[in-house]
Amino acid sequence: MNLxxxxxxxxxxxxxxxxxxxSTNQLKTAFLIVVLAGATDILDGYLARKRGQITQVGVMLDPLADKCMMLAVIISLLASAMIPWQAAVAMFIRDAGMIAGSAFFHFRGKRTVPANSMGKLTTVLYYFAFLFIFFDFSFAVPYLWFVIGVSFVTSIIYIVLFLSLNREAGTFDSR
Structure with missing residues (x-):
């Protein structure tokens, strides 16, 4: 266990x-909690790299924490009808797939792909989408759809990197 x-x-x-x-309709404060979670994500990544404390557990738990927060936000926004159900389903499928895929391959001894700039960009774009939704900007939902598209492109990039990383390491047989 490290910081x-x-x-x-x-x-x-x-x-x-x-x-x-x-759930108690304190939306602005709830959004600040999402921002706080994002700030701790940035801080833990910075400290892990700066101190040389990158661990396999951290590589797996860090994106899991992000995805769990994202799922909580998605479910709450859907339940309050702040986003369309189709957007929620698209985000849920993408995030649940990333969680399940990472866990499945991690527990089978496959190497996982650490967060990269595309993943970080996607996260920042989602935070802006949440900001626009929480503060009821008129373009919030169209912008959210744009971010969902970017997130799927990012997922494809991660899959390609995962396959390449594990082929190079000899932990993935393409047959």
Missing amino acids: PNLLTLCRFALIPIYVVLF
Whole structure:
């Protein structure tokens, strides 16, 4: 256990806080919790790299914490009719697929792909989409659809990188 991994665990703890705030209609404060989770994500990544504390557990837990927060936000926005169900389904399929795929291959000894600039860009774009939705900007939902498209492109890039990484390491047989 190191500080970056502890910060990642704190992000898991922020999820129920977000849910309570959102469900009691404290939307701006709930959004601030999402931003706080994003800030701890940036901080834990920075500290892990700077201190040489990148661990396989952190590589797996960090995106899981992000995806769990994203799923909580998606479900809450859907339940409150702030986003269309089709957008929620698209985001859910993408995030659930990333979680399931990462866990499936991790527990089979495959190497996982650490976050890259495309993944980070996608996360930032989602945060802007949430900002626009929480603060009721007129273009929020069209912008969200744009971000969903970017997220699927990012997923394809991750899959290609995953296959390449594991072929090089000899942990993936393409047959």
